[in-house]
Every structure is written in C-alpha cells, then in structure tokens.
Amino acid sequence: MRLSRIAAIALRILRQFRHDPRTVALIMIVPLVVMALIGYLIGDPGKEPLPVAVVNLDAGADMPSGHVSLGAAIAAALDRNGQLAVEPSASAQAATERVRSGAVAGAVVLPADLTQEVLGGAPVSIDVVVMGTNPGLQGPVIGAMQEAIANLAKTAGAAAAGFKAPPLSIRPVPLEGGVGLSPLDYDAPILLTFFAFFLTFLLTSVSFLRERSSGTLERLMASPASRLEVLLGYLLGFIGFAMAQALLILGYATWVLDVRIAGSIWLVLLVIAILLIGVVNLGIALSFYARNELQVVQFIPLVLIPQVFLGGLIWPVQTMWPPLRWLSQLFPLTHSTVALRAVMVGGEGFGDIAGRLLALLAFSVAMVAIGVVALRKQRA
Amino acid sequence: MSQAMNGAAIEATGLVRAFGRVRALDGLDLTVRAGEILGLVGPNGAGKTTFIRSVAGLLRPTAGHLTVLGEAPGRRVAVHIGYMTQSAALYEDLPVRDNLMFFAQLFGLPRDEARSRTAAALVVVELTGKERVPIRHLSGGMRQLTNLACAMVHGPKLLLLDEPTVGIDPVLRLKLWDHFRELNEGGTTILVTTHVMDEAERCHRVALIAAGRMIAVGAPQELLRAAGVGTIEEAYLVLRERHANGGTP
Numbered sequence: 320m321r322l323s324r325i326a327a328i329a330l331r332i333l334r335q336f337r338h339d340p341r342t343v344a345l346i347m348i349v350p351l352v353v354m355a356l357i358g359y360l361i362g363d364p365g366k367e368p369l370p371v372a373v374v375n376l377d378a379g380a381d382m383p384s385g386h387v388s389l390g391a392a393i394a395a396a397l398d399r400n401g402q403l404a405v406e407p408s409a410s411a412q413a414a415t416e417r418v419r420s421g422a423v424a425g426a427v428v429l430p431a432d433l434t435q436e437v438l439g440g441a442p443v444s445i446d447v448v449v450m451g452t453n454p455g456l457q458g459p460v461i462g463a464m465q466e467a468i469a470n471l472a473k474t475a476g477a478a479a480a481g482f483k484a485p486p487l488s489i490r491p492v493p494l495e496g497g498v499g500l501s502p503l504d505y506d507a508p509i510l511l512t513f514f515a516f517f518l519t520f521l522l523t524s525v526s527f528l529r530e531r532s533s534g535t536l537e538r539l540m541a542s543p544a545s546r547l548e549v550l551l552g553y554l555l556g557f558i559g560f561a562m563a564q565a566l567l568i569l570g571y572a573t574w575v576l577d578v579r580i581a582g583s584i585w586l587v588l589l590v591i592a593i594l595l596i597g598v599v600n601l602g603i604a605l606s607f608y609a610r611n612e613l614q615v616v617q618f619i620p621l622v623l624i625p626q627v628f629l630g631g632l633i634w635p636v637q638t639m640w641p642p643l644r645w646l647s648q649l650f651p652l653t654h655s656t657v658a659l660r661a662v663m664v665g666g667e668g669f670g671d672i673a674g675r676l677l678a679l680l681a682f683s684v685a686m687v688a689i690g691v692v693a694l695r696k697q698r699a
Numbered sequence: 700m701s702q703a704m705n706g707a708a709i710e711a712t713g714l715v716r717a718f719g720r721v722r723a724l725d726g727l728d729l730t731v732r733a734g735e736i737l738g739l740v741g742p743n744g745a746g747k748t749t750f751i752r753s754v755a756g757l758l759r760p761t762a763g764h765l766t767v768l769g770e771a772p773g774r775r776v777a778v779h780i781g782y783m784t785q786s787a788a789l790y791e792d793l794p795v796r797d798n799l800m801f802f803a804q805l806f807g808l809p810r811d812e813a814r815s816r817t818a819a820a821l822v823v824v825e826l827t828g829k830e831r832v833p834i835r836h837l838s839g840g841m842r843q844l845t846n847l848a849c850a851m852v853h854g855p856k857l858l859l860l861d862e863p864t865v866g867i868d869p870v871l872r873l874k875l876w877d878h879f880r881e882l883n884e885g886g887t888t889i890l891v892t893t894h895v896m897d898e899a900e901r902c903h904r905v906a907l908i909a910a911g912r913m914i915a916v917g918a919p920q921e922l923l924r925a926a927g928v929g930t931i932e933e934a935y936l937v938l939r940e941r942h943a944n945g946g947t948p
Binding site: 533534535537538539540541542543544545 | 755756757774775777778780782784785786787788789790791802805806807849
C-alpha cells in the first residue's frame with residue numbers, strides 16, 4: 320500500500336471534476352434549490368391563502384343579550400384563518416359555480432335557520448362544497464371549518480351559560496369524485512403522469528444520445544429521410560412503448576390496487592399521449608446538450624424537480640406565490656395532473672378538460688418545433 | 700472501370716467550408732468521374748471528411764459549387780448514395796440482419812426487396828451465418844464489414860468510404876478492398892478517403908489534398924512519375940512542396 324498511489328487516484332478524480340463544471344454546478348446547486356423549494360412549500364410564511372367562498376344565509380336570532388348570529392361568527396372565524404382568503408358569495412348556487420370553475424377551493428354554505436336551530440338544540444349540518452378531486456384543496460377548507468366550529472363552541476360556551484357544544488356538523492359535498500376516497504385514488508393520476516413523463520424522457524434522451532454518439536444519426540441524416548420523418552418515427556416508437564407502460568400502470572391500479580377510474584380510459588390515454596409528444600421532443604432536444612449518459616441523467620432533476628414541486632403534484636398550485644403559480648402553468652405536468660385527476664377521480668369528460676388538453680398540446684407543439692431545430696444542427 | 704467514364708459523379712469547384720474561422724475546405728476543385736475509384740489522400744485535418752460529409756449532404760458549403768450525380772447534395776440525391784462512416788455506425792443491440800433491413804428500408808426499399816438485398820449484401824461481405832448476431836458481439840473487423848454492407852445494401856450509384864480500413868488488420872483490409880473493387884466493377888463509383896498510402900495505389904485515380912486545397916490529381920503511376928519518386932507517400936511530400944512553392948501540380 321502506497322499513499323502516493325492513493326493520493327494520485329484521489330487527485331485525478333478531483334481534477335476530473337474541475338474539467339466538468341456542469342457536474343460540479345449540479346452537485347452544488349440542485350440540493351440548495353430543492354431545499355429552498357421544500358422550505359418554502361412546507362413552511363407557512365410566504366404561502367398564499369386558499370380562496371374560499373362563504374355564503375352566509377343565517378338570519379340569526381334575538382336573545383335577551385342581543386342579536387346573535389352563529390353564521391356571522393363562523394364566517395368571521397374563517398376570515399381570521401390565515402390559510403384561507405374568504406370571498407363572500409350571495410347564493411349557494413353562485414358559490415358552487417365558483418368551485419366548479421376552480422376559482423375557489425371550496426364553498427361554505429351557512430343555512431338561514433342556523434342560529435335558530437342550534438339554539439333550539441337541533442343538530443345542524445353545514446354544507447362545504449368542494450370539487451372532490453384534489454385533497455390538497457379540500458383538506459384545508461374542511462379543516463378550517465372544523466377549527467371554526469370547535470372555537471365557536473369554546474367562545475359561545477364561555478359567553479352564554481347553558482350553551483354547550485352546539486350540535487353542529489360539517490357535510491362535505493363533493494361535486495365530483497369524493498372526500499372519502501383513499502389517498503391512492505387521488506395519487507394514482509400523479510403516479511401515472513409522473514412515470515410516463517420520467518421514463519419517456521429518460522429513454523428518448525438516452526437513445527437519441529446513443530444515436531448521435533454511435534454515428535447512426537449521421538447515417539440517418541445522410542439518407543433520404545427528412546427531419547420530420549425521423550422525429551415522427553421516434554414519436555411513434557416511443558409513444559407506442561410509453562402507452563403500453565401507461566396501460567400496465569392503469570391495469571395494475573384498477574385491478575390490483577382497486578383505484579377508482581371514474582371517467583373514460585380513452586380520455587386518460589389521450590392526455591398521456593399528448594403529454595408524451597412533448598416529452599419525446601424535449602428528450603431529443605436536450606440530448607443535443609449532453610455528451611454522455613451521465614450528462615443526460617443530470618438533466619433529470621432540472622426537468623423534473625420544478626414540475627414535481629410546483630406543478631401541484633404534492634402541494635396545491637393555488638396556495639403558491641403568484642409568480643410561481645404563473646410559472647407552474649408552463650409545466651406540462653401541472654396540466655396533465657389536473658386533467659388526469661379530473662378524469663380518473665372526478666369522471667369529467669372531454670369538454671371539461673379541453674383547456675388543459677390545449678395547454679398540453681401547446682407544450683407539445685413548442686417541443687416539436689424545438690426538436691426540429693435541434694435536428695437541423697445535425698445537417699447544416 | 701466497366702462504366703463509361705465521361706460523366707462526373709461529383710463535381711466540386713472552388714468549394715469552401717468554414718467552421719468558425721477555420722476553413723476546412725479552402726477552394727477545393729475536384730471531379731470524381733462516374734465509374735471510377737477515386738482515392739482522396741491527405742493528412743489528418745486536410746479536409747477529407749469535410750468533403751465527404753458535404754457530398755453526403757450533411758454540411759452545406761460556405762461558398763463554391765458542388766454537384767453530386769448532377770444535383771445539389773441533399774435528400775433527393777441521397778437515395779443513390781451509400782455512406783460508410785469512419786467508425787461503424789450501427790445499432791449495437793440489433794442483430795446484423797436487422798441493421799441492414801433498417802437501412803434498406805430507410806432508403807425506401809419495399810420490404811421484400813429489402814430482404815433480398817440484405818441477404819445479397821451479407822453474401823458479398825461474407826457474413827452469412829452471422830445474421831442473428833447482435834452487433835455488440837461482433838469483432839472489430841466484422842463490424843466494419845457490416846458497416847460496409849449497410850452502406851451498400853440499397854445499391855447506391857455512388858459509395859462514400861471515409862477511412863474504411865482504419866484499425867483493420869491487413870488480411871481483412873485486402874478483403875475489404877476486394878469488395879470495393881467488386882462493387883466498382885458492378886458499376887458503383889467510389890470515393891474513398893485514406894491516409895494509408897498503399898491503399899491509394901489501388902485506386903484508379905488519386906487526389907492529394909492539403910489544408911482544404913487540391914495539390915495534385917491523377918493515376919497513381921502518373922503522380923509517381925510527376926514527382927519522380929517510388930511511393931505515393933514520397934510523391935505526396937514532393938508535390939505538396941512544389942504546390943506550396945507555386946509550381947503547377
């Protein structure tokens with residue numbers, strides 16, 4: 320054993336890093352970016368409140384001590400909750416529409432006879448209208464309501480003797496999907512879109528890199544095949560493969576894990592297909608900036624981490640700082656996640672997710688253009 | 700040279716190709732006659748590969764004029780060109796036959812014809828029996844034979860060979876040259892780059908280039924006579940010197 324030999328090897332490795340600034344940058348920067356994102360997304364400060372519609376129809380009741388309105392008290396409690404941004408709404412119908420359009424995470428409907436009934440000792444349930452497809456959206460709303468009611472019992476009990484815990488309960492009203500679904504039901508669409516994206520990106524970029532480094536791309540380009548033909552061939556091959564994978568995941572989720580797929584399976588496959596057109600071309604374009612497989616692997620965190628953290632896969636997009644929210648609209652996974660959840664959990668149809676499909680299509684068209692430009696570099 | 704030699708397969712006049720500030724081709728004049736084997740000889744960096752890639756339509760000339768089989772290089776004429784790259788450009792995971800089938804179909808051959816041409820090409824390069832072997836299990840020599848088979852499977856009129864015998868043992872090199880001659884006798888024009896000088900002597904004509912320009916072109920014997928030396932290697936040095944001093948090639 321000679322120390323000088325060991326040192327020579329260690330020094331060589333360090334020297335090699337010096338000649339590969341990209342790897343060094345990635346090793347240093349990626350953890351910082353990830354920690355910053357997670358810190359921001361998990362920690363409360365800086366997070367935007369979730370918009371909630373509150374419909375207070377409660378007429379209240381006249382007590383010896385004066386006019387009492389539990390509805391107003393609950394609305395005020397919600398208003399004080401820093402996690403929510405309350406917007407008053409005139410009718411249950413209008414509020415429901417706001418939920419359906421995605422403008423608010425939920426709608427709390429306080430009935431007209433709320434105070435009367437409670438004072439009379441009758442149990443009352445308060446409707447909380449939610450979409451039912453995203454636990455990240457409905458969870459905080461229902462949680463805030465539970466908190467508001469619990470606090471009401473405390474303050475009211477202290478204020479008026481004989482007024483014990485009011486027999487109030489919350490009735491979640493999912494427009495689609497449900498609130499009692501298993502986490503897997505909500506997460507299956509995320510897993511599906513994530514795997515489709517990740518594996519297709521990896522396979523395409525590595526195989527295109529090989530095509531380039533082995534010289535076969537040179538051969539393709541010297542053949543009568545046009546750039547578009549090459550791209551379309553790649554698309555067809557990889558999408559065929561990726562669709563088979565998607566079917567496998569879907570089949571396993573449905574029959575083995577008993578995951579709910581409320582909508583059309585064809586619509587699910589359409590969402591994935593449109594997403595993958597973009598991903599295949601993204602892989603091709605980025606492979607031109609990589610010299611070897613290791614460098615392709617280095618692109619993975621760059622491409623995936625922002626999408627996973629900001630795309631609504633883990634934390635709802637609605638609570639993010641507005642510039643991040645706008646940024647997330649550029650990510651394909653943001654749209655495919657919402658679309659797949661809407662179809663699989665909510666059973667929505669083509670018309671309901673058309674906007675998301677359009678966004679995915681725009682991404683794909685942009686990526687095809689970038690792919691063609693990238694190939695042009697090969698034949699100049 | 701069984702074919703008529705009057706037509707030009709490749710015609711380059713004043714061809715320039717620049718990469719940034721480097722002029723890989725610097726006003727090259729060169730005619731490859733239909734039916735001949737022309738050897739493009741020069742040291743590394745002389746512009747041999749740049750010229751071949753321009754002919755294959757992979758590089759657009761910066762200036763000058765280039766026609767290939769009577770047309771501008773590009774996709775239209777690519778059908779009639781076979782391009783054997785310097786290192787074997789093959790799909791490692793695929794068997795020999797699948798590689799050939801792929802390139803045959805890429806050049807527009809219908810499936811049946813691609814199949815028969817593949818079988819025929821394998822006979823030519825003596826790889827029958829290896830059809831099902833994946834490329835990654837082949838020796839370097841067999842790879843190069845497969846590489847040649849892929850370049851000629853569609854029956855091109857013009858074959859571009861970019862240093863086809865680099866890293867090949869002498870026995871296989873002779874064999875490859877037998878194949879080139881056989882293909883040429885079947886009517887294929889061949890442009891071959893090399894810096895192995897004894898290979899140059901196997902060509903009908905040899906073009907000596909340096910720094911992207913033509914030094915001299917002619918039959919090997921003519922060049923030897925003109926330089927008054929015994930080997931192409933010496934002839935290259937003599938003629939380059941003469942060219943640099945402003946003498947006529």
